[in-house]
Amino acid sequence: MVRIPKGVRPGLTIRLARQGETGIGNAPPGDLYLNVELLPHATFRLEGRDLYTTVPVTPWEAALGAEVTLPTLDRAVHVKIPAGSSSGRKIRLKGKGFPDAKSGAGDLYAEISIRVPEVLSVEEKKLFEQLAEVSKFAPRPTRHEEK
Numbered sequence: 592m593v594r595i596p597k598g599v600r601p602g603l604t605i606r607l608a609r610q611g612e613t614g615i616g617n618a619p620p621g622d623l624y625l626n627v628e629l630l631p632h633a634t635f636r637l638e639g640r641d642l643y644t645t646v647p648v649t650p651w652e653a654a655l656g657a658e659v660t661l662p663t664l665d666r667a668v669h670v671k672i673p674a675g676s677s678s679g680r681k682i683r684l685k686g687k688g689f690p691d692a693k694s695g696a697g698d699l700y701a702e703i704s705i706r707v708p709e710v711l712s713v714e715e716k717k718l719f720e721q722l723a724e725v726s727k728f729a730p731r732p733t734r735h736e737e738k
Contacts, residue, residue: 593625598690603627634662640697642688647706648672661701663687670701678705 593607604624611621629637636643646661656674660667663684670682680703688697708715 595627596692598692598696599627600689600691601627601629635664637689640689640691640694642697642699644699644701645704646670646672646682646701647704648676650705650707653677653703653705663699664690672703676703676705678703 593605595605599605604626607623607625609620610623613620634644642664644661646659648657648659652659652672653676654674656676657672658669659672661670661684664687668684668687670684672682673680682701682703684699684701686696687699690696711719
């Protein structure tokens with residue numbers, strides 16, 4: 592069994608003293624060297640010491656604000672989604688990134704991704720239609736605003 596130190600990074604080498612091949616004659620076993628590689632993770636992307644993840648939210652959570660649960664490397668945490676958040680907005684969780692024995696953990700960045708239901712109930716559709724009628728919000732410029 593090999594214990595991998597916390598915060599070990601891709602490209603590093605771990606030396607296992609006397610765990611290699613038996614020496615010639617009566618010589619003791621040599622050392623075994625392991626080259627570290629990290630496989631892609633389903634939830635996190637590593638850049639330096641910082642981790643990146645996506646937090647899916649509903650349109651109403653993005654518009655009104657919400658508190659959601661977000662996984663980190665050691666435990667789940669509650670994160671506030673600020674009202675008026677758009678897809679792509681990043682929330683920084685200081686010190687919740689990849690651990691580093693020398694300089695401390697990096698940061699975790701949670702990127703907001705607004706998700707909409709693929710299928711709407713009759714009531715949901717009516718509510719979205721009502722919102723479309725009363726809302727003055729225009730995410731794209733109108734013809735007379737374009738220059």
